[in-house]
Amino acid sequence: MNAIETRSLRKVYPAPAVKKRRGAPAPPAPPSGGIVAIDSLDLTVNDGEFFGVLGPNGAGKTTLIGILTTRVRITAGEAMVAGANVASEPAAVRRRIGVVPQRPNPDRSLSVIENLVFHATYFGIARAEAARRGQELLERLGIADKANAKVDQLSGGQQQRLMIARALTHDPRVVFLDEPTVGLDPQARLSLWEILRELHGQGRTIVMSTHYMEEADQLCDRLAIIDQGKLLALDTPAALKAKAPGDTLVEVTFDGDASIAADAARAMDGVSNAEARGPLLRVFSRRGGEIIPVLIDAGEAHGRIVRDIHLSRPSLETLFISLTGRKLT
Amino acid sequence: MTAESLAPVAPSRVFAAILLRDLTVARRELPYFLVRTALQPILFVVVFGFLLPKMGMIPRGYSTTMLPGVVALSLTLSAIQSVALPMMQDFGFTKEIEDRLLSPVPIHLVAVEKVVSGVLQGVVAALFVLPVARLIMGPIAGLSFANAPLLLAVTVLGGAAFSAMGLYLGTGIAPQQIGLMFSVIVAPMIMFGCTYYPWAGLDHVPVMKWLVLINPLVYVSEGMRAALTPGLPHMPIPALLAALVVLTVFFMWVGLRAFDKRAMS
Numbered sequence: 001m002n003a004i005e006t007r008s009l010r011k012v013y014p015a016p017a018v019k020k021r022r023g024a025p026a027p028p029a030p031p032s033g034g035i036v037a038i039d040s041l042d043l044t045v046n047d048g049e050f051f052g053v054l055g056p057n058g059a060g061k062t063t064l065i066g067i068l069t070t071r072v073r074i075t076a077g078e079a080m081v082a083g084a085n086v087a088s089e090p091a092a093v094r095r096r097i098g099v100v101p102q103r104p105n106p107d108r109s110l111s112v113i114e115n116l117v118f119h120a121t122y123f124g125i126a127r128a129e130a131a132r133r134g135q136e137l138l139e140r141l142g143i144a145d146k147a148n149a150k151v152d153q154l155s156g157g158q159q160q161r162l163m164i165a166r167a168l169t170h171d172p173r174v175v176f177l178d179e180p181t182v183g184l185d186p187q188a189r190l191s192l193w194e195i196l197r198e199l200h201g202q203g204r205t206i207v208m209s210t211h212y213m214e215e216a217d218q219l220c221d222r223l224a225i226i227d228q229g230k231l232l233a234l235d236t237p238a239a240l241k242a243k244a245p246g247d248t249l250v251e252v253t254f255d256g257d258a259s260i261a262a263d264a265a266r267a268m269d270g271v272s273n274a275e276a277r278g279p280l281l282r283v284f285s286r287r288g289g290e291i292i293p294v295l296i297d298a299g300e301a302h303g304r305i306v307r308d309i310h311l312s313r314p315s316l317e318t319l320f321i322s323l324t325g326r327k328l329t
Numbered sequence: 330m331t332a333e334s335l336a337p338v339a340p341s342r343v344f345a346a347i348l349l350r351d352l353t354v355a356r357r358e359l360p361y362f363l364v365r366t367a368l369q370p371i372l373f374v375v376v377f378g379f380l381l382p383k384m385g386m387i388p389r390g391y392s393t394t395m396l397p398g399v400v401a402l403s404l405t406l407s408a409i410q411s412v413a414l415p416m417m418q419d420f421g422f423t424k425e426i427e428d429r430l431l432s433p434v435p436i437h438l439v440a441v442e443k444v445v446s447g448v449l450q451g452v453v454a455a456l457f458v459l460p461v462a463r464l465i466m467g468p469i470a471g472l473s474f475a476n477a478p479l480l481l482a483v484t485v486l487g488g489a490a491f492s493a494m495g496l497y498l499g500t501g502i503a504p505q506q507i508g509l510m511f512s513v514i515v516a517p518m519i520m521f522g523c524t525y526y527p528w529a530g531l532d533h534v535p536v537m538k539w540l541v542l543i544n545p546l547v548y549v550s551e552g553m554r555a556a557l558t559p560g561l562p563h564m565p566i567p568a569l570l571a572a573l574v575v576l577t578v579f580f581m582w583v584g585l586r587a588f589d590k591r592a593m594s
Binding site: 013066069070071072073090091092094095097099101103105106107108109110115118119121122123124166 | 336337338339342343346347349350353354357358423424425427428429430431432433434435436592593594
């Protein structure tokens with residue numbers, strides 16, 4: 001059985017109501033039909049897979065996780081999670097999933113261990129068993145010494161661990177993590193990676209959204225790259241990297257509009273693609289950094305001065321830029 | 330791990346677990362809770378039930394009129410706050426309620442649980458204020474507990490109507506407008522809720538007598554009057570019970586709709 005399956009999934013949020021102020025000019029009309037957050041998305045996640053959803057802020061990652069965790073209504077299409085339909089059997093879906101939210105939202109009226117014990121009882125687990133599991137999870141996640149502390153006494157990283165422990169108390173088949181490492185310091189991030197690897201090793205399906213390329217590359221079996229609600233690419237990190245333009249990405253920032261330099265660059269030998277975004281010139285070069293002097297000359301010939309130069313090897317990042325024309329972060 | 334995760338959980342068990350969570354938290358915050366909900370009615374009792382009668386500015390029998398109103402006020406204020414305040418906080422800022430919204434039951438059960446917990450907290454506040462008021466005001470002529478079934482019915486229905494109203498206010502109003510909620514909705518409701526005077530007394534101002542009928546508190550005050558001081562004039566009992574049932578159903582309906590909008594996007 002597939003852990004997750006979506007068919008022609010679509011989510012449209014109603015356009016925000018625009019209030020007209022007296023005396024102010026009429027505001028621009030909102031986009032008719034609302035804001036499309038997810039657009040005809042077909043996804044399949046296998047059982048036991050560590051699946052990454054990669055995309056920039058606003059790509060639709062949180063909406064997708066919201067739909068799969070029954071917190072966002074579907075506009076059209078269908079989504080199945082662990083064999084249950086999110087729209088018609090939401091309670092059954094919730095029984096089978098654990099959710100680690102983007103921002104920790106522990107129950108602040110309860111202590112650390114109580115957070116786990118009460119959560120387990122919401123899933124019908126008897127109190128004694130809940131207490132045993134809670135203690136075990138706190139130990140596994142390295143916050144057992146904080147069991148009786150107030151939630152407010154935990155650091156950001158510890159709160160995130162508490163959220164993971166909470167998501168695991170009812171032994172879910174699929175664990176969702178929405179950008180779990182945002183706001184964590186590098187050390188906390190690395191230790192979270194360890195925890196996630198361990199969970200994956202136990203055969204659990206993990207679905208994680210992130211906008212960190214490195215994280216996706218390191219942890220995930222397969223990756224879906226989405227932007228503006230659409231699936232752009234779906235494969236293993238290795239295969240995706242192989243699909244990345246085999247060329248080095250050269251980014252040159254000028255002190256003004258770069259479009260003239262882009263025209264010149266496209267005519268150059270060894271350039272597969274070039275485009276200008278305001279003062280930023282992006283060139284995919286088959287000759288690595290060799291073309292940099294020529295690019296600088298091309299700009300200077302039109303009176304532009306170079307402010308910054310950046311070279312990137314073929315990677316998920318350069319693939320993403322070639323797919324979307326945008327950076328991830 | 331899979332066998333267990335597939336078994337459905339009895340909704341009643343989940344409901345009981347969530348209710349236990351709310352009661353555990355409420356018990357810990359009991360002193361704050363009582364100050365928040367009972368202080369205002371008790372202060373009224375001190376001034377209108379003790380000081381002014383002592384000064385001879387209010388006839389002594391007034392405490393009989395006022396006591397049921399004060400009990401009604403404690404019940405309704407605490408019921409409304411016990412639901413509205415956490416809802417505003419949870420949905421507006423902390424998102425703490427998410428863990429319950431992710432429990433394996435229909436999400437309406439989470440809202441209904443809050444209303445039930447609001448009723449229980451209202452009862453606790455009323456049970457606290459009643460003896461305190463009696464202590465401050467001295468013996469109260471005509472006070473009777475003989476009408477226990479009616480007292481219970483008014484307490485439960487009144488608590489339910491106001492908890493459901495709290496559900497609506499807590500989910501339907503933007504958190505920034507919480508101050509406005511108290512000054513524009515709650516304060517006038519208290520003043521025109523027949524808490525400090527009987528509804529029959531409004532015979533002197535007929536327009537008011539009919540206008541106040543839109544105020545849900547009127548039915549709880551009059552119901553408490555009918556139950557606690559049956560010798561004094563009060564609204565017909567079937568009418569006020571029917572009104573409380575209608576109000577509970579109405580606020581539950583609009584409250585659940587508003588809750589849905591906040592709980593799912």
